[in-house]
Amino acid sequence: AQSVSQHNHHVxxxxxxxxxxxxxxxYGGTVNLFWYVQYPGQHLQLLLKYFSGDPLVKGIKxxxxxxxxxxxxxxxxxxSVQWSDTAEYFCAxxxxxxDKLIFGTGTRLQVFP
Amino acid sequence: xxxxxxxSRYLVKRTGEKVFLECVQDxxxxxxxxxxxxxxxxxxxxxxxxxxxxxxxxDIPEGYSVSREKKERxxxxxxxxSTNQTSMYLCASSPDRGLGQETQYFxxxxxLLVL
Numbered sequence: 337a338q339s340v341s342q343h344n345h346h347v348x349x350x351x352x353x354x355x356x357x358x359x360x361x362x363y364g365g366t367v368n369l370f371w372y373v374q375y376p377g378q379h380l381q382l383l384l385k386y387f388s389g390d391p392l393v394k395g396i397k398x399x400x401x402x403x404x405x406x407x408x409x410x411x412x413x414x415x416s417v418q419w420s421d422t423a424e425y426f427c428a429x430x431x432x433x434x435d436k437l438i439f440g441t442g443t444r445l446q447v448f449p
Numbered sequence: 450x451x452x453x454x455x456x457s458r459y460l461v462k463r464t465g466e467k468v469f470l471e472c473v474q475d476x477x478x479x480x481x482x483x484x485x486x487x488x489x490x491x492x493x494x495x496x497x498x499x500x501x502x503x504x505x506x507x508d509i510p511e512g513y514s515v516s517r518e519k520k521e522r523x524x525x526x527x528x529x530x531s532t533n534q535t536s537m538y539l540c541a542s543s544p545d546r547g548l549g550q551e552t553q554y555f556x557x558x559x560x561l562l563v564l
Contacts, residue, residue, distance in 0.1 A: 342491075379453075380492075381555065382553075385552065387549070387550045430549035435497070437549075437553060439491045439492040441490060441491040
């Protein structure tokens with residue numbers, strides 16, 4: 337069965353530190369991949385997505401993610417985090433022909449000034 | 450801007466009550482979804498709909514039903530609420546069914562407590 341794993345459940349960083357959140361999926365076919373973010377008290381919203389082309393995808397607020405097909409990974413990165421990046425981050429997989437978005441369990445990021 | 454609204458932010462119900470959660474989107478999207486969000490479990494799909502009067506089961510449909518009589522409105526029904534249905538419920542919508550590249554737009558969520 338298709339699944340998404342986010343191994344980092346809770347990450348605590350100081351401002352200006354670099355960030356990498358892991359996302360691995362299990363599915364052998366073509367996929368679309370997404371990162372969504374939920375800021376405290378706000379709606380879940382799209383951060384970035386990959387469906388074809390350049391495997392390095394840039395999103396809002398300086399985030400990027402790299403799709404590595406051989407590793408079944410889609411890790412999220414940001415070179416220098418800010419306090420305002422404190423949020424919960426969800427990786428999601430859309431396997432072709434399944435009609436469903438499959439979410440990981442989420443990673444809670446806390447950034448301290 | 451896409452707007453997805455949910456009828457209540459917070460609800461408290463008693464075990465056995467019938468509960469209706471309403472969701473409305475204003476962007477003429479074909480697709481609508483209901484998820485529940487629980488700590489450590491992420492988002493799990495309950496039901497989704499690709500068109501009026503159409504519905505498909507998601508991963509955890511037991512104990513829930515849905516209704517889509519109008520394109521903009523998708524209702525989640527808990528026929529007989531139980532304590533294990535205490536959760537955050539998120540509604541989402543997305544445009545035409547394509548190759549799964551569409552962004553889903555989420556509502557603010559309804560936090561339901563069943564006593």
